[in-house]
Amino acid sequence: MTPRLLLFASTTGYQIRVFADAARRIGVDLTLATDRCHVMEDPWGDRAVAVKFDRIAESVESLRHLHFDAVAAVGDAPAVLAAAAAEELGLLFHPLAVARVCHDKFLSRRAFQETGMLVPEFFRVPLASAPEEAATRAQYPCVLKPLGLSASRGVIRANDEAEFRAGFRRIRAMLDAGGWLQVESYIPGREFAIEGLVTNGELHPLAIFDKPDPLEGPFFEETIYLTPSRESAAVQESLLDAARAAVRALGLRHGPVHAELRHNSQGAWMLEAAARPIGGLCARTLRFNGGMPLEELILRHALGRDVSGIRREEAASGVMMIPIPRDGVYLGVDGIESARAVEGIEDVIITAQEGQRLIPLPEGSSYLGFIFARADSPAAAERALRQSHTMLHFRLATALETFPPI
16 A cells, blocks of 8 residues: 655745655655645645644644654644644654754753753743843843744844844844743854754764854854765764754654754754754755655655665765845846856756845845755865855845844
């Protein structure tokens, strides 16, 4: 009998199409569960399941009568609902309570602290409160973070009380004064990401990504990911030890994990460990045995198949998430063919749409597009990405509304 898998995702974009292709290739009947299926085209011919990621009990109730052999998820909120569905249907995945903790920066940071991991000083404060008292409690420099947002959205560094108050108000305006704000002491050092799969509570790392650009603030826009890491074996093992400790501290059980860390003279500091894979187009940087995409590996693992012998291909690879230089309306880009012609470049994909309002961090949550490279070494891949980027010339019109500088 053909196995059936329910994929939770909030979009039907590139990564979902890769999942669909992979499912067909390995003989899996894939169904999409999304909160946007009523307004977006269903890539499987009107078979998507409507859910609401902010209504867990209601959505699980709507799935109770359906039969599936596995679940998978793309994104933080979808991972929480996938965990709830897995518990209801008796399927392999991370526990619901754990997925919820992963989606909350305060709860996950507390879990790391309670197990003795290196963590910054931190506290949380309601966004509805006045920022003055919280500003006196912070250690400077510090970082302000909304608890539930991802991709560095709303993350602001403050070097003194005046910057704290300004950053606090800026984040509050983004979220309409709802929810909580986390305040953390700033951790100096290089930043990394680890992609892995968890099986029976044990981490099986797939890749360590270097982030060669300094992420020092005032905002923390990620640009380049490179793998394999160029760090020493000792540093890499320190990062992996921290990721393994985070998996145990959180109680992750079965499924993808995407971890973000920093490393300095004191060791590896865990920033976040999400119960999901790396997002969207960035997954294209990873290929496994015979060119297998990450999405196929996730499907195999979700079905309980043995993937312990699958390894990442040896070639170095990288991606540049093309940053938005300023607030404006996207008019177009010149130089794409020249950018694609750079040695080592696999593709340049512009995701911005003509006429789209582009908003940089911390308010924004998107990029202009992505550049992908594959080369003999991480250094060559990085050179290719940077050279390709210089070939692109984006045309932006000034937007009528702008955001104040921090």
